Amino acid sequence: MTTLRNAATTRSRVARAGIAASSSARPEGPNVSRETHRPACARADGLPGQKSGERVTEIEQEPAAAVELAGDRIEVLRAFAADLGERGEPLGLIGPLEPPRLWTRHVLNSALLAPLIAEGARVADIGTGGGMPGLVLAIVRPDAQFKLIEPMERRCAWLAEQVERLGLDNVEIKRGRAEEYHDAFEVDQVTARAVTALRKLVPITAPLLRDGGEMLFLKGTSVQDEIDAAAKVLRKHRLSEIAVEELGVGQLEESTRVFRAKIDRHG
Numbered sequence: 001m002t003t004l005r006n007a008a009t010t011r012s013r014v015a016r017a018g019i020a021a022s023s024s025a026r027p028e029g030p031n032v033s034r035e036t037h038r039p040a041c042a043r044a045d046g047l048p049g050q051k052s053g054e055r056v057t058e059i060e061q062e063p064a065a066a067v068e069l070a071g072d073r074i075e076v077l078r079a080f081a082a083d084l085g086e087r088g089e090p091l092g093l094i095g096p097l098e099p100p101r102l103w104t105r106h107v108l109n110s111a112l113l114a115p116l117i118a119e120g121a122r123v124a125d126i127g128t129g130g131g132m133p134g135l136v137l138a139i140v141r142p143d144a145q146f147k148l149i150e151p152m153e154r155r156c157a158w159l160a161e162q163v164e165r166l167g168l169d170n171v172e173i174k175r176g177r178a179e180e181y182h183d184a185f186e187v188d189q190v191t192a193r194a195v196t197a198l199r200k201l202v203p204i205t206a207p208l209l210r211d212g213g214e215m216l217f218l219k220g221t222s223v224q225d226e227i228d229a230a231a232k233v234l235r236k237h238r239l240s241e242i243a244v245e246e247l248g249v250g251q252l253e254e255s256t257r258v259f260r261a262k263i264d265r266h267g
Contacts, residue, residue, distance in 0.1 A: 059085035059099045065251045066103060069111040073140045076166055080139060081107050083162070084130060093130030093158060109218065109256050110136035110193065112247040116216055116258065117141050118188060124208050126178050126192040126201075129155055133193045133218060135162060138171045149174045149181065182207040193218040198259065199230035206237040209263045215239070217259040227259070240264040 062078065070077045085102050088094040098106065110133030117123060117137060121144045125134025128148040138146040148171060150156050156175045163171045174181060190205045190213070198217070205215060219226065223244050227234070234242065239261040248255040 060102045060104065063103050063108065063252070065108060065248075066111075068251065069108055069114065070140050073142070076139050077107065077111070077136070079166060080131065080135065080162060083165075088130055091154070091158060093155065104252055104254060106130075106132050107136055108252055109133075109248070109254075111140055112252075112256060113137060113191060113216055113218065113258065114140045116260070117144050118214075119143060121145070121188040122186075123147070124149060124178075124181075124185075124187045124190045124205075126190065126205055127151075127195040128159060131159065131162060133191055135159060135168075135171070137191065138168055139166065142168075142170055144170065146171050147174050147181075147185070147187065148172070149176065149178055151175065151177050178204045178208065186210040187213060189214045189216055191216045191218075197229070198223075198226040199233050202230060202233050202237055202239070206239075206263060211263060211265045213263050215259065215261045215263075219244075219257050219259050221257070223257050223259055234261070238264050 059082075062081070066077065067074050081102060084093065084107075085099050088102075089096055089099060094102070094106065110131075113133055114137055123134075123137070123144055124147045125137070126149050128134040128150045129152075134146055134148045137144070138148075148159055150159060150173070153175065156173055159171075159173050162168075163173065185208070187208055188210060190208050192201060192205065195201055195217075198219075201217060202215070209215070227242070227244075240263075242259075242261045245258050245260060246255050247258055
């Protein structure tokens with residue numbers, strides 16, 4: 001039986017360094033994994049699809065909740081959001097209707113997960129795409145270590161560029177599909193947003209988790225229907241403490257839901 005409860009999205013108590021401090025710890029180059037059989041991501045200088053000239057679409061102004069959610073990391077988050085808003089559409093990272101709702105629908109929607117990330121956790125984000133939620137979480141939670149798993153080389157290159165540009169030393173990019181890393185490592189938590197339905201998402205993410213590890217999947221209003229359709233899959237993978245929490249109530253105009261569950265292989 002799942003539960004629906006409002007989760008107070010409080011500012012993380014973890015100390016966060018500002019953008020200047022982050023830049024001083026900048027690695028020599030993008031932290032891109034070379035473990036996979038696919039070619040590693042190259043530095044994204046001169047990415048295809050960049051366009052110059054006047055923008056037709058207005059980019060959403062930063063909502064007041066951004067500072068509350070990002071804390072001392074707000075300047076880093078602003079730098080990421082500005083670049084995503086400027087180049088995300090021509091690079092195919094976001095659709096043409098997204099710039100006017102960039103902050104509320106994408107950046108802050110992802111940041112709502114930050115308080116649910118355990119302190120110092122090892123996290124894998126599946127299908128990171130343009131950076132949601134994995135890169136956003138890595139920005140606002142520098143204490144945690146993130147593996148961003150993304151199959152598309154173009155998006156992987158974008159992520160590599162952002163990691164270097166923003167001075168993020170807690171991110172490793174893994175080019176490939178989640179299934180390719182089932183025997184490569186284990187993490188404490190796994191995140192995903194707009195990837196696939198639970199009946200498909202659980203089997204490809206469960207092997208990445210240590211025993212007792214947690215799934216955190218951002219979902220829409222039909223999440224209960226997904227849970228019902230995936231009942232056999234949830235039992236097969238021994239998920240426990242299954243719950244749905246509503247995040248962002250009173251902070252954003254549109255709240256979001258997160259599916260939470262833990263792996264209990266010996267239960």
